Amino acid sequence: MSANAVSDEQQTQWIEVCDKNALDSDTGVCALINGKQIAVFYVGKLDEVFAIDNYDPIGKANVLSRGIIGTQGEHICVASPLYKEHYDLRTGECLENSDIRVTAYAVKIENGKVLIAV
Amino acid sequence: MSKQRVIVVGNGMVGHKFIDSVINSDNAENYEILTFSEEPRLAYDRVKLSSYFSGSTVDDLMLTSEEHYQSAGVIYTLNDKVVDIDHDNKTVKLASGKVERYDKLVLATGSYPFVPPIPGKDQPHCLVYRTIEDLEDITASAQESKVGVVVGGGLLGLEAANALKNLGLETHVVEFAPRLMAVQLDEGGGNLLRRKVEALDVNVHTEKNTKNITAGEKHRYRMEFADGSYLETDMILFSAGIRPQDELARNCGIDVGERGGIVIDNYCRTSVEDIYAIGECALWDSKIFGLVAPGYQMAKVALSHIDGGKEEFTGADMSTKLKLLGVDVASVGDAHARTPGAQTYTYEDGVNEVYKRLIVSEDRKKLLGAVLVGDVEAYGTLQQMCVNSMDLPEAPEQLILPASDGSAGAAMGVDALPDTAQLCSCLDVTKGDIVDAVQGGCCTMGDIKEKTEASTGCGGCAALVKSVMDNELKNLGVEVNNHLCEHFNYSRAELADIVRVKKIESFDELLDSHGNGGLGCEICKPTVGSILASFWNDYVLEDKHMGLQDTNDIYLGNMQKDGTYSIVPRVAGGEITPDKLIVLGEVAKEYDLYTKITGGQRIDLFGAQLHELPEIWKKLVDAGFETGHAYGKSVRTVKSCVGSTWCRYGVQDSVGMAIAVENRYKGLRSPHKLKFAVSGCTRECAEAQSKDIGVIATENGWNLYVCGNGGMRPRHADLFATDLDDETLVKYIDRVLMFYIRTADRLQRTSVWLENLEGGLDYLREVVIDDKLNIAQELEDEMTSNIGKYQCEWKTTIENPEKLKRFRHFVNSDETDSNLAYVVEREQRRPANEQERENQIPAVEVTA
């Protein structure tokens, strides 16, 4: 399984999630897509969106969208609001424990809409 | 010179390590490497195998890739087995019939799981635990099973039991010996481990010798034990030890030990010229090493010898520290006190479930071994003392006794370690290597890992490596810095000065002007958010500040373990009208909130979901409540006693003063939380001397106490000034608090701040009372400005439709979090624990 987000454009099915302006800079929201909870983050400085699972596998609760986002070296990541582990927003990898990762999803902004590929 | 042809038989962890070392050596081009593996893939991390059950994929486990081998020129064949060695002609033959010539042959064939010869052991759901294919079989079998038994209560057996538990099976461990982990632990340690493991719902059966496996009545199989008892189960996982894979060597005339294992010397040479053996298949000094670190060392030694070097294998330390089923366990050296004359010290704490034992030499000068269960903090120290034969302290028992001041007892100055001390056994890194690396410019753990590879294996040595690094930095005169995080080379106090003096108003402004790039992180963002709030006191959810707010502040509530929130309205001084109590009760009832009186004289309502917060707060605000800032690093409560208005002893109106103080400072954000109390007389019913700011009534006014603390490290507050009138009291509190806000470190309570303040209490008096620094007016003005900008954040939020949009679980749906589960206890709901959750899964899903 490759968690690395960007996949083949032709085969990917993009699902519209919300308007871009529903996202506040440097915070996250949670989207429900095909029954799955996905955390979507908007980094204002980079004008980029990221998407990973909302479920925190360590805290065992649906909260990752509510964490603080930032950088650890080269990694752009979110810190879980429960116990502060960092998850890389591009790969879903947990920086504190390489045995743990969440899924990262391809996501983009087009015509003011946020689209996610699942 | 033509290349030497080296064939490596087996591409497991150690075979791969050997190849990797060749690839990375300076003489790489002198060798042509071939490797054959019986398995369908190149080497993977067997040590982390169990993580497969907690979500790791095969890709995550891989130690290398085919592309990597190809680009390094390594020739490999998978799914093929070496079946014969012709050492006269120096060739090997493969199962596929292929024959290959070698100059040097390295046997790295590992070991295989031992399955006791029990009749019935070969049935379909009787499995072992060694390869990725085994994991797949176990997963498949678990899907058709409800009960699983692990045969063997050793290290691997317990790991296997954890795997079965993770797969949702009722789990049993059957052990032949009288205790768990008999190899590593003594009786006391084994017994405690058993209790802990049983508390996790794993059933342990010791002294059980399985005689027969037959068909069961309730479950698939019945295991019949020698003592006449039996156990029924749907699957069986054998984990009864390993046996060296020496068949190939044995059949080809290479010496093997009486009980198996390919005999090697200190250079890892077998009895036949130009043939080496390394890893779990090798027998050195009549010993097999079932851990990966000694195998890695053998790989290094064998390569050195082939390359003309002189490195020798001289045995390995088999100390282990691990977490099994969540229980910390460690064993060092001679854990069973087998050395003649050995003496022991035992510490057992039945309440906290801790067991520690030291085994020392007859003359009590040297440590021979140790067993730790439940608290393994001393492991690093003990393991180092043992392998380096360091002298024991006068009173060796101190090493395992909890220190009376609550700090860790067993800390050892890392200066005492010899340079040859091996700190990281996985990657064979010594103290000397770390010291060299620091002298060569490394100053973070990241640098150290990159340079020396220390701590990149199991990670167990990280704390020790870091303290050696810090110590060496200190020796070099490098100030171990108090920089906030990687984004700012400033301490919190320095940043507070910058923000205040340069009038910086946003995080981005500060990061751009004084930061190191990047986006910030969960350390600097809330810290700076708090500093900005202390000085400018904007609405915390303003667009530019929102992303800075910590877990709780960003939704103005305390996040609970399941992601829901608690609600704590302010009840200044603990005084509340019956009408307001009724409102709280009604709201709690309407939303089914768990209700509790807090330790801070107010009421906490737990279990509100994100989308319910605004509705609930609207009702509370309408009834006259304000936010209690229970979520912020900010003023919490002012506790009061009833005081002179009712109490026959009271000398001042303590409730009135408490309410005044609480209303003055409410909403003030600070480096850490702030708690106050006001007592009406010297009997001190409000416990003011345990608070950051304590006020106690006297006949003539108020005594002011500062910098007390309850919590983790209680500290009595110091008497700061006596018999103050109301006005002076408030003035002094303003100044103390603002001075604290300016100068404290991140998350430093006033107690620790004062202890670290140069000049201590006297200096604080000079600044606050004598105005030595000539800043008293500034401090008061800053406080006045802060107070002037107070707003109830919840009131502001419910009046702002844009902000309210964030209080939904989903941005694109009105559904709510489906992961919440509750049970009722003492007539109120609380989050279900993991086991209760499992039981709530409908049984239908499991049957069929």
Ligand code: SRM
């Ligand atoms: C609710 C309450 C327990 C209760 O049911 O009574 C409580 C609950 C929490 N306390 Fe407390 N403390 C509560 C009174 C106290 C007290 C007693 C007091 O204030 O008189 C203390 C000791 C006094 C002191 O602080 O000096 C106390 C010492 C702590 C500490 C240790 C602080 C320290 O300096 O050692 C923490 C941890 C921390 O802040 O780092 C903590 C942290 C917490 C946290 C925030 C833990 C967390 O992050 O989830 C809890 C969250 C509350 C929530 O979700 O609403 N709580 N906590 C009390 C709320 C009081 C209130 O009305 O605001």
Ligand SMILES: Cc1cc2nc3c(=O)[nH]c(=O)nc-3n(C[C@H](O)[C@H](O)[C@H](O)COP(=O)(O)OP(=O)(O)OC[C@H]3O[C@@H](n4cnc5c(N)ncnc54)[C@H](O)[C@@H]3O)c2cc1C
């Ligand atoms: C679940 C589990 C947990 C563990 N946990 C730890 C731990 O926490 N710490 C620790 O230090 N150790 C641990 N170990 C032990 C560690 O995995 C071994 O010490 C290590 O894998 C030994 O490496 P090796 O290369 O000698 O053997 P292996 O990794 O077994 O490799 C041998 C390879 O050779 C192949 N082979 C054998 N014969 C032939 C042949 N004739 N032709 C071709 N190929 C052949 C085998 O198929 C195998 O792929 C654990 C092991 C397991 C199973």
Ligand code: SF4
């Ligand atoms: S502190 Fe004094 S006034 Fe307050 S309740 Fe106790 S005895 Fe009464």
Ligand code: FES
């Ligand atoms: S001891 Fe395992 S990584 Fe250092």
